[in-house]
Amino acid sequence: MRYIPHTEHDIQAMLAVLGADSVEDLIRHLPEALRQNAGLDLAPGLAEPEIIQRLTAFAEQQTGYSPERSFLGAGAYPHLVPVVVDQMVQRAEFATAYTPYQPEVSQGTLQVIFEFQSLVASLLGLEVANASMYDGASASAEAVLMAKRILPKRSRILVARSLQPQYRQVIQTYLDGFPGLSLVELGWDETGRLDQEALAQHLDERVCGVAVGYPNVFGVIEDIAAISRSAQDAGALTLSVTPESVALGILKSPGELGADIAVAEGQSLGIPLSYGGPGLGLFACRSRYVRNMPGRLVGETVDQEGRSGFVLTLATREQHIRRERATSNICTNHGLCALAATVFLCLLGKQGLRELALRNVKSSHYLAEVLQQAAGVQPRFPSPFFNECVLTVPRARRVWARLKEQGVIAGIVLEDWYADLRDCLLVCATELHTREAIERFGQQLRQAVV
Amino acid sequence: MRYIPHTEHDIQAMLAVLGADSVEDLIRHLPEALRQNAGLDLAPGLAEPEIIQRLTAFAEQQTGYSPERSFLGAGAYPHLVPVVVDQMVQRAEFATAYTPYQPEVSQGTLQVIFEFQSLVASLLGLEVANASMYDGASASAEAVLMAKRILPKRSRILVARSLQPQYRQVIQTYLDGFPGLSLVELGWDETGRLDQEALAQHLDERVCGVAVGYPNVFGVIEDIAAISRSAQDAGALTLSVTPESVALGILKSPGELGADIAVAEGQSLGIPLSYGGPGLGLFACRSRYVRNMPGRLVGETVDQEGRSGFVLTLATREQHIRRERATSNICTNHGLCALAATVFLCLLGKQGLRELALRNVKSSHYLAEVLQQAAGVQPRFPSPFFNECVLTVPRARRVWARLKEQGVIAGIVLEDWYADLRDCLLVCATELHTREAIERFGQQLRQAVV
Amino acid sequence: MKTPTRTPGPGKRTMLNEPLISARGSVGRVGYALPRDDIPERGQARDLPVELCREALDDFPEVSEGEVVRHFTRLSQWNMSAATTLYPLGSCTMKYNPVVNEYMARLPGLAQLHPLTPDDQAQGALMLLAELERCLAEISGMDAISLQPAAGAQGELTGMKLIRAYHQDRGTARKKVLIPASAHGTNPASAALCGYDVVQVATGSDGMLSADAVATCTDTEVAALMVTNPNTLGLFEREILQITDMLHQHGALVYMDGANLNALMGVAKPGHMGADVIQFNLHKTFSTPHGGGGPGAGPVGVKNILAPYLPIPRIAHKNDTYTWSDTAPKSIGRVRSFYGNFGILVRAYAYILAMGGDGLTHATRMAILNANYLRKRLESVYTLATHEPCMHECVFSDRSFQQTGIKTLDIAKRLLDYGFYAPTIYFPLVVSGALMIEPTETETKETLDEFADALLAIAQEITDQPDLLKQAPFTTPVSRLDETRAARRPVLRWSRSSDS
Amino acid sequence: MKTPTRTPGPGKRTMLNEPLISARGSVGRVGYALPRDDIPERGQARDLPVELCREALDDFPEVSEGEVVRHFTRLSQWNMSAATTLYPLGSCTMKYNPVVNEYMARLPGLAQLHPLTPDDQAQGALMLLAELERCLAEISGMDAISLQPAAGAQGELTGMKLIRAYHQDRGTARKKVLIPASAHGTNPASAALCGYDVVQVATGSDGMLSADAVATCTDTEVAALMVTNPNTLGLFEREILQITDMLHQHGALVYMDGANLNALMGVAKPGHMGADVIQFNLHKTFSTPHGGGGPGAGPVGVKNILAPYLPIPRIAHKNDTYTWSDTAPKSIGRVRSFYGNFGILVRAYAYILAMGGDGLTHATRMAILNANYLRKRLESVYTLATHEPCMHECVFSDRSFQQTGIKTLDIAKRLLDYGFYAPTIYFPLVVSGALMIEPTETETKETLDEFADALLAIAQEITDQPDLLKQAPFTTPVSRLDETRAARRPVLRWSRSSDS
Ligand SMILES: Cc1ncc(COP(=O)(O)O)c(C=O)c1O
């Protein structure tokens, strides 16, 4: 077997050292009733060309995912991924290392994470960022639990209903059974932003935090500054949740607007869509809360000769030391995705991320404009949005299906996620959507609505 | 520009050091008449996604190259390439280094070449191999020139007409103008092997060498032992030329059969077809001829602490030292392809290369058998062949065209290469040709011949 | 620029320093280009009011593409990795990560697939997931699988949520979870995240969990036992059947930590041991790369009784068509967005295809052979944590060298000089100064021998030159780092002022 | 196994030794699997008589896939490369090799295309080649291009064959080729391969070729001049127009070595300088990786008078269809199989697409700026070979330190300790102890400054600690190697006996 080196001769030589007659001898101590002799009911092993053939056949069944014909966003975004990103991710020294327990021979990974933390902190406008979480959704849930740890006497978390529904679901799952914390949902107003009246109404001394999408699921840019002022007045924390990190290339940072904890999904930063995973949870907070933070942290220090170097640090928050009292159960995080995002952010740099964000603004607004040329199609909310928006489309579901038959995926039918938002499509355009593709979509929509 | 780092600020700072006002100043010494101001008439530069799009469009115009429908060999062979090969070739430390002039910081490349030389020498059954040539064809030409260097008084080289025609053409080109050496072609007999009578007739004291394909262009396995006995009797050298290296996994090595110089095309050893290039010229000879050998050589030595290490050696044969008296003009060779072949040969190893060769024998003989079920189709030569063979097919050109319309590439019409071989197809099958593909071809041929 | 001093060292190495990327670059330099903008000009202010816009990303690098390549290529070389040396981290199963899996995960039809693509246009992806579920069920002996959890710990969390949902469904909100002292830290942390009180169960001096010990803790308040089998000492829990039976009799369930599944494939099925739920660490048993800390994947497998509670969405299969189904009224909900770490799942599936049933069984058997072999080669010099026969890893304690002042840490550091990554140290906590070695099945006998020879040589050094060990490593990019300082005065990011 | 000794070194590095692959492995071990064999059993003996078959491949390795990965990954780390550091090899143009080009060359429709695929099924590949020909013609100012030659030297050979064919066609088999003393070794070697007598033309003390010097050698026996412009001292040949005019008047042709085209793009066209034929080194100017010594690509460009002689096959274009055409009765024939190093051509084309006309011009200008900058920073301490203004590279001689006993070689070796690859040394031969530096346009000002600082520091070391230099390098995988021994007692391969 090409992955397993032992020859029969090797095995015999090793058994001889062990004084055993057979490998069987080594597992004879297992209870008889459990020993399995039938073998596994799986197909025989394949050679490499066969694996490639098999999986290529799977891959080729996928159709219609190209930005030429798909206008899907809603929590996962097609973006350019410079090939250098993938080249670095494929460096075996990065890919096949473990969590950097022995820092002396893991400085590569450690320095990358340190750089990642620096970039994320800067992007989110907060003082410290951790070494990554699984994804934006679970990072949101961890942020909510962290708010509770910071304000342990408080028992409620307010969550905007306009936060990407899967994120809300994950928060809900994490909260189920978590003692002393319940979730209250807050609606949106006619602008598509968090309903400030509802917020005012619910913000009391029982509330440990307010979690809101930035942008929210409608692509609308929430007024984090206003929310955080209200939250602060009530002694609560503001949690900003960004499912589309590219937006932060142009939007004011959550930290600068008053957020205490900010999380984001980093998939847009150089990580392929890959049917939704792996993604990358970005997590940052004010430095005074660092000891309540979940996840790993890398810090700078010096070696015995005074050379600068990096180590995992503040580990007393973590499960392998604190066990049931840890700030989180997370162990393996998304290190290689953090590398991808770091390479991506270095390539784009100061100028590029901003330019990329602006291009997304432009493409999606052009998309909205073009689509509005179809009869009865209108923006659902009159607010600034980033790269996706909600359009009212008469008989949206039927129109969506008609377009699909023509090979266009017209975003999602929002009613599937919000029963009260009927006849709405959520559509997205990024830098990968060409003018031609947008205009073709516009034309097909015009035909489809009639 | 993403590949060129200088900002306007950098440029000004550098110009200041130079005491120049502009970059223009630096080229003002060029003759006015030559200075070009109009710019280059090329399209504006593209971003990465655009390049990918453009070249993917080119790539997708290619159809029908899959071994499912193509039975082309004739000098280039579809074979499995373990992905590890490509992964190693992509290691930037290998790919972006130069010829290892500074051995202390090039031991990676040097050790790989040393291993390559060892494997090639062993494969070809000779004592020394060089660090690679461009391809099998130019290696053949270099071998011919080398024979002349070894036997400078002799003026003729005998070349089998059944040697892959492009190889013969390249030898001819290299010989044109080369003083004192002319090429004589020898035909084949009814078995498809070199015509021994013709050989005997031409082998005299004017002949420095006999060059023959092993296998030849018909896939037929030449009798190198007999040829080299005759050559030796005449004081001439035997040059063996293998366009399909996988064959050497099972065939007796040229060296063991008496060849003095053996060359081969290494494309089959882990190098993609890539429309015919880059390939890999393998070159080996008896050690007594090493100083007449073209190309680079890596040798083992020790450093100041006695550690083993590798260096370029015996460079006094080469152009950078010997200039017009060098054994060859070759400088850049095919180092990265040599790495690919080394990785390939290590993965397959002792057992794998043999098994691979046998599988090729099996597939191609099954192919021949299946195709012979078609009316009038017969083997042209009654000799053992490796993975390709010549079949007599009534109205071959028309049949070939008909099959092509059905999406099958039925090898090549041999008449295009040998006007005297009418109604013959040269077809090939390797380990990548499945039984299904072979049988489908057989069925289509049966229909096409009628 | 520092002047290199004259210090010839052993072995072959490269020697390139590399500062933080923030120390590179020049104002206005770029490493990218966007595609041509052919969309009619609209004016940013019209689309996005300037008051919503941030200032420039001040701390961001400005570097060329070539600088980026050099930076990360250089950094990569400072890592040891499974691709460059034996990485015998116990409990982490650092086996060879087949390169073909990397290519498979990058097939455009998989890598570029949007997760909200309509199901009928994603049949290949769905089918692949369905097949992977089937394979994992077969290997583990469980009835149903959810591929959603992103890593082992999230699998544990998911599993504990399932157990909680099960008990709640029966109206009995049990409060306690039993966890052996030897368990991995994620076990108690996950249980606590679900609001359970963790009750630690002592393990015997042989490192095993005894049915008796469990019995003394078991009552009707116990929701579940979390057990790792083989446990973190690499031992097969001898009394596992009695233990799981007993828990079931008390109405409690059994969570089995499947991180050590590499010891069981084709040898024994957790499903037969009484496990009600188990997580798989695909980044261990199923060869997906660890990535310097993820991404992994932590699917869970359950018995039928827990299937109704599995996270949504689930894969449904009808008339040769696969769909995502949300209709599971008893589901615990989602633990992450979309469907799990698809890219990792693809790699694991490719691995299973390559190995086949016999190959996986062989892998397990060779993993066990290798661990036993190392154990044997070392046991006369290093003190075994227990004398029970081991499975896929073996654990030593620091007992035999406690007098010398040498710590397990010193041995680990010295191993780096010998060119090997260190084993897991100080875990499991139940072993004094644990040294936990897991070689995996992909290491050669020669490498195991070299590694054993190194550890034996180090044992000799403990006697002969203890100071050497205390200051090791010597041949690494940096020497021992001041971890106390890192924690006392945390520097967790660069800032412009610290750049100088 | 060697015991590592205590030797902390400077800088960051890895430290893994690696023997020859032949020292790894075990009898019967494999690192591959063939696809399932579903072809009916036929029996080997029937197909291939045993007397044709060889014994086992005795010296071949037997290793697992994981061992192969580790072996080559470790080896790779012992190289310096353009991706890890400045690699200022003069004449070699070690610029940044864009990663995207690697991906493009691997597109299945290009990488898996059989060269004998019928033209109508290979239109994309043909069109790409045709476009690349057009681009190279535009850049160089030549009329026709052949992409066939595999490297610069083969391009030279092709070019000289063209010249020979041209003269023969006119019935005047001229015998001599003029080559300046500063030329690259491939120039005389290529000319000799075509049967020409090489006449060396002296270059002036300013490093330039003078029209006068050429005139003294020029007669009707001269077939051509081979000239490099800018020449190997990095100087633009001031009298190039007079020189080429004069040769043409004598019925001779001009071969221009285009290896230094990186100094000319968008600035001046060889075609305007009187060149009749030129080779391009795509692995230099056009950014394709050098691969530790190839593969490169060495297309030739010619004026119309030489077009009839270009190698076959040529690309023909008719009715929007591209075909390979063999019908060129005056062609010199083929210089290699098929159509050239297609994979390299794809990379070069992708590079041209990325840069565009303006980008290429900018590249040239920045390459010139960088060379001049380094020249300026070093000229007060190192002796310039000539004081003429330089183009894309600058050359120093060992004159200023000849007294000290330090050689150019010592400086080169010491540079390695500073983390840089060494410049080209002892070439061109016309400069005593030449040190030939070509930074290329892709290096940053910061890197150039660090490199200049290193060379200045070394100059100081020459005075202060000359012994240090004589023994350098100290921080490399091995120290100076015994080249004499390598040549005296050549060990050119492993053998079973030497393995021990
Ligand atoms: C025994 C055991 N359980 C659980 C885990 C947690 O898995 P993960 O790191 O994927 O979250 C680990 C990981 O180290 C482990 O070793």
Ligand SMILES: Cc1ncc(COP(=O)(O)O)c(C=O)c1O
């Ligand atoms: C000036 C010059 N001419 C010709 C060549 C030969 O090119 P190649 O190495 O591609 O054969 C070189 C290569 O170093 C060169 O520098």
